Structures are given as C-alpha cells and as structure tokens.
Amino acid sequence: MARTAKPWFDTQKGEWTAWLNGRRERLAKGKANKNAARLRLAELQLEAAKNPGIDSDKQTVASVIESYLDEVKDGKDKVAPSTFALKKFYLQDLAERHGWRGIANAKPIHLTQWVGKHAEWKSDWTKSTALNIVQRAFNWAVKQKIIATNPFAGVGHNEGHRRRPLTREEFQAILRASVGRGKRRPTPAARFRQILVFLWFTGARPAEAAGLRWENIDFRNCVIELERHKTSRTQSKPKPRVIALSPVVVKLLASIRRRGEGEHVFLTFRNTPWNKNSLALRVRRARNKAGIPAEAKLYGARHAFGTRAIRNGVNLKVLAEMMGHTTTAMTEHYVHLADDHQHLVDAMRVANAPRPSA
Numbered sequence: 001m002a003r004t005a006k007p008w009f010d011t012q013k014g015e016w017t018a019w020l021n022g023r024r025e026r027l028a029k030g031k032a033n034k035n036a037a038r039l040r041l042a043e044l045q046l047e048a049a050k051n052p053g054i055d056s057d058k059q060t061v062a063s064v065i066e067s068y069l070d071e072v073k074d075g076k077d078k079v080a081p082s083t084f085a086l087k088k089f090y091l092q093d094l095a096e097r098h099g100w101r102g103i104a105n106a107k108p109i110h111l112t113q114w115v116g117k118h119a120e121w122k123s124d125w126t127k128s129t130a131l132n133i134v135q136r137a138f139n140w141a142v143k144q145k146i147i148a149t150n151p152f153a154g155v156g157h158n159e160g161h162r163r164r165p166l167t168r169e170e171f172q173a174i175l176r177a178s179v180g181r182g183k184r185r186p187t188p189a190a191r192f193r194q195i196l197v198f199l200w201f202t203g204a205r206p207a208e209a210a211g212l213r214w215e216n217i218d219f220r221n222c223v224i225e226l227e228r229h230k231t232s233r234t235q236s237k238p239k240p241r242v243i244a245l246s247p248v249v250v251k252l253l254a255s256i257r258r259r260g261e262g263e264h265v266f267l268t269f270r271n272t273p274w275n276k277n278s279l280a281l282r283v284r285r286a287r288n289k290a291g292i293p294a295e296a297k298l299y300g301a302r303h304a305f306g307t308r309a310i311r312n313g314v315n316l317k318v319l320a321e322m323m324g325h326t327t328t329a330m331t332e333h334y335v336h337l338a339d340d341h342q343h344l345v346d347a348m349r350v351a352n353a354p355r356p357s358a
Contacts, residue, residue: 007037018044059147061106062099065091067146068137077140082207082276090130091137093118106151115157127157165307166300171200173290178282188269192282194252195266195274196301201249203305203323206298208241210274212265214257222250241324306334 007016007027016027016037025044027037056063069088072079079087097117098110111134121127138150166174178193195209202209208226216224224243245253256265264273283298302323309319320331 007034007041009034016040059103059141060099061101061103061151062095064103064141064147065095065099065137068140071140080207086129087133087137090133094134103147103151108152108155111152111155124157131155131157164295164300165303166200166296167304170290170292170296171196171301171304173292174283174286174296177286177289188282189286191267191269192279192286194256195279196298197252198249198266199298199301200304201246202243203302203309204243205302205324206279207276208243208324209266210276210279213263214265215263217245217253217265219250219254242321243324244322303334306331310334 007018009015009031010017014031015029016031016034018025018027018037018041025041027040027044028034069084069091071077072087073084094111094114097114098106101110111131115121115127115130118127118130121130134152135150135155138147138152141147142150174196175193178189178196195206198204198209199206202224204224212224212226216226218225222245224241224245226241226243253265261267261271266274268274268278279298287294287296306319306323309322310316314322316328316331316335319334320326320328323331325331
C-alpha cells in the first residue's frame, strides 16, 4: 500500500519529507518548519496533478520530459553524468516555458519559437544540439507508448560545422598563452598547459583526462586502462579503454606524480579535479590572449590527433581502438577531416608498388 502523502520528520537528516507518487521528496529543513513543509508538499501535489505519470493518457510536455530524464539518469538507457547534465539543461528550459502544455496542444511552432527566443545560442551547432535532445526525448516517449506521436516531429536545424581539429599553430599559441611560473607549485595556467599537452599527444577525451587517476596508469607498460568510459555502457561485454602513452606523455606524468598531490592526475590550482566548466574557462582565456578564433576548442586536440594519425598512415581499425571507438564508423570522420588527401596519395603509392622478388 502506498504511503500517505503527508509530511513526516526525518530525525537523522533533520528535514521534513513526504512520499509522493512513489518518490521521496524533501520538503523543508528543521523541525520547526512543519508549515513550510506542508506548503511545499501542496506545491508538489499541484505540480504532480499537472504532470501525470506514465500511465496517464493526459501527458504534458513537462511530464514526458520528467519521465525521460528519470530514465536516462537511473534507468535502462542511463547515460554518463556529463551527458545527463547537458540533456537536463535544455529539457528543463523547455519545460519551464512550455511544460504546462498538453501533448495534444503542443505544436512544432512552439519548439521553433523556443529556440528563437534564445539569442545567446548563436551557433547552428548549439541550436541543433538543443533540438536533437528534445527530439530524442519525445521519440523515446513514443517508443515506450507513453504518447502516440511526437508533437515536435520534423523540427530541425542546420547542424552547422562540426568541431574542427585544432591546428598545430593554434595548439602552440594556446601553450604560449598558458605559460605560468610558480616558485613552489605550478600556476593555474601551467596546470592547464599540462592537460593540454596530454590531450594533444594521446587523443583522449577531455572528460577522460579530467577524471584520470593514478591507479589507471600502468607506467611499466606505458598504458592507461579505464574500466569506466564513454562506450562501456553500450557494450554487451565492456572492455577497458586503453590509451597508449608516448615518451613525451610518460615524462609529463612522471613529473606530475612526483608532486604527490592526490589520487587524480590533473588538478586545478585549488587541488580539485578539472571539470567541463573550468576547462572551458581556461580555453577561452588562452584563446583571447593568443588571438585565435573561438571555434578552436579543447576537443579539437582530440580531432587533431585523429587527423594526424590518418595522415601518418595509421590503420583505420587500429585508430578506432586508439580513439576508444567501438567501430570504425566514428573514426572514418577523421578521414574526411584530413582533407589534403595526402594519406590517399600515400596509400595509392603503396597499392601500386611492385611486388618484391621471391
């Protein structure tokens, strides 16, 4: 039998709590705040009435979004925390503006207007990302038979240009702009310089570098092994993500390890692990100082690695493993990025080379 939706005080946590639609809701801190807890519960009950559960045939935009976010956070289709945060950012914004609309009354124009009112979303890539996230949520709801049709079907946007490789000149310019000198420990700029060099010479994802721990590094065999990584959730039998280390990177990691600052390899000057926001801030500052274009992104170091490998003749299947791709389909993107076609010229020369005499 479901618990009654009324406030009760959790003495261990020091807060008023209630069960609502099978979920435990925090209402108010402090035993003296029972009235505040009752008001909060009333607000949640009103909100729940407007946003029915998955069994209701009167779904709203907000109720679909809530069901989808619950699924991708903890359900079968669970995504990485960083991916969930991105989805939540866009979907909650849509819910705040159009969440009250019933699915029967939601129209493509509402989604188009939502994007149009975000003047800060300047690039086609950002707008396309927002729309793709919304479409996936409502297509998921159709597949799960929560709603009959996607009310926003057909709304799309020009994807714009994909994130491009960072050029060697841009990489060197950012390095020069990130030089820092400290008497006892590296400055914030110097710490960013370390993670930038690591990304350039390994092709690792920024998130992989930010979360890297010393326990993941095998110095004897010059490799990094990550049990948890981006593609492990999509593999029936997950394999560790293996990142081979060049002598330059081994030397870099050894110098960092000598400082003995903690379990994470790359740390900010506050001795905390890097995250998406702190890295983005450093990139922006370095770009501005170096005077290079805004489309020069940190992820471009990974693209530069893949493009460089193709131009240098690395086998596509081997490169897919180096980049942490489950198939060569994603890796083929780097063939297109290597648009000088030199790798094709070199391959043709090899293909037509005379066979060695027996």
